[in-house]
Amino acid sequence: xxxxxxxxxxxxxxxxxxxxxxxxxxxxxxxxxxxxxxxxxxxxxxxxxxxxxxxxxxxxxxxxxxxxxxxxxxxxxxxxxxxxxxxxxxxxxxxxxxxxxxxxxxxxxxxxxxxxxxxxxxxxxxxxxxxxxxxxxxxxxxxxxxxxxxxxxxxxxxxxxxxxxxxxxxxxxxxxxxxxxxxxxxxxxxxxxxxxxxxxxxxxxxxxxxxxxxxxxxxxxxxxxxxxxxxxxxxxxxxxxxxxxxxxxxxxxxxxx
DNA sequence: AACGGAACCTGAAAGC
DNA sequence: TGCTTTCAGGTTCCGT
Numbered sequence: 302x303x304x305x306x307x308x309x310x311x312x313x314x315x316x317x318x319x320x321x322x323x324x325x326x327x328x329x330x331x332x333x334x335x336x337x338x339x340x341x342x343x344x345x346x347x348x349x350x351x352x353x354x355x356x357x358x359x360x361x362x363x364x365x366x367x368x369x370x371x372x373x374x375x376x377x378x379x380x381x382x383x384x385x386x387x388x389x390x391x392x393x394x395x396x397x398x399x400x401x402x403x404x405x406x407x408x409x410x411x412x413x414x415x416x417x418x419x420x421x422x423x424x425x426x427x428x429x430x431x432x433x434x435x436x437x438x439x440x441x442x443x444x445x446x447x448x449x450x451x452x453x454x455x456x457x458x459x460x461x462x463x464x465x466x467x468x469x470x471x472x473x474x475x476x477x478x479x480x481x482x483x484x485x486x487x488x489x490x491x492x493x494x495x496x497x498x499x500x501x502x503x504x505x506x507x508x509x510x511x512x513x514x515x516x517x518x519x520x521x522x523x524x525x526x527x528x529x530x531x532x533x534x535x536x537x538x539x540x541x542x543x544x545x546x547x548x549x550x551x552x553x554x555x556x557x558x
Numbered sequence: 559a560a561c562g563g564a565a566c567c568t569g570a571a572a573g574c
Numbered sequence: 575t576g577c578t579t580t581c582a583g584g585t586t587c588c589g590t
Contacts, residue, residue, distance in 0.1 A: 367567095462584080
């Protein structure tokens with residue numbers, strides 16, 4: 302959506318309302334300077350990062366877990382949880398886009414060079430696809446449990462706790478299994494499970510809004526995430542939950558081996 | 559290098 | 575009812 306709102310536009314003004322979404326040591330004034338007057342050339346996504354290429358440089362936006370871009374009118378007052386505001390002229394239209402983030406886990410940056418973290422991202426399952434052989438080789442080198450390895454953005458970009466949980470359930474793999482113990486066949490199943498979970502979520506997202514599971518009124522659209530204690534959709538036994546790599550992990554002890 | 563655990567932050571939900 | 579505590583998530587940092 303952000304792409305639709307600002308592509309080919311010229312950034313008229315920038316306001317950073319809360320500097321906590323910037324990198325440590327970064328100051329709003331420098332960022333404003335880097336963006337003002339620049340033209341947006343394209344918007345790309347890899348994993349949880351957006352990279353907005355400008356005629357000179359680029360800016361990066363990570364949505365954390367509660368971040369979203371929203372379109373507003375330039376006349377509108379700051380929206381609830383607004384942290385950054387960009388006013389853009391696209392053709393004859395004046396648009397104002399706002400970065401909203403209640404929990405401030407997101408990030409906003411306009412570095413001179415591409416962020417190292419962006420360059421280090423693994424392949425994005427939807428943008429780049431998953432090369433099962435390459436993934437299998439990568440997993441072979443990791444002794445850690447498969448679930449925390451999937452959360453490593455250098456392995457695959459964009460896999461968070463929800464998709465790792467869902468993908469492993471679909472692949473019928475126990476999240477505690479050592480990553481190195483997965484066969485190539487099982488790695489293929491995980492790759493398909495992850496893609497399926499991501500695509501399902503993408504299909505669910507409406508034209509112009511993101512609804513997070515945590516938001517009131519949103520019902521749980523996931524197979525097992527958030528459903529601990531409820532019947533497994535496959536075998537009907539109650540789903541278990543444990544902490545793995547510091548994150549809650551729902552699983553079925555019968556279906557996932 | 560690889561790993562575990564705590565910290566960051568705040569709204570919602572659960573507990574009292 | 576209203577206050578307090580706990581929990582969730584993605585990432586970074588610190589110690590081992």
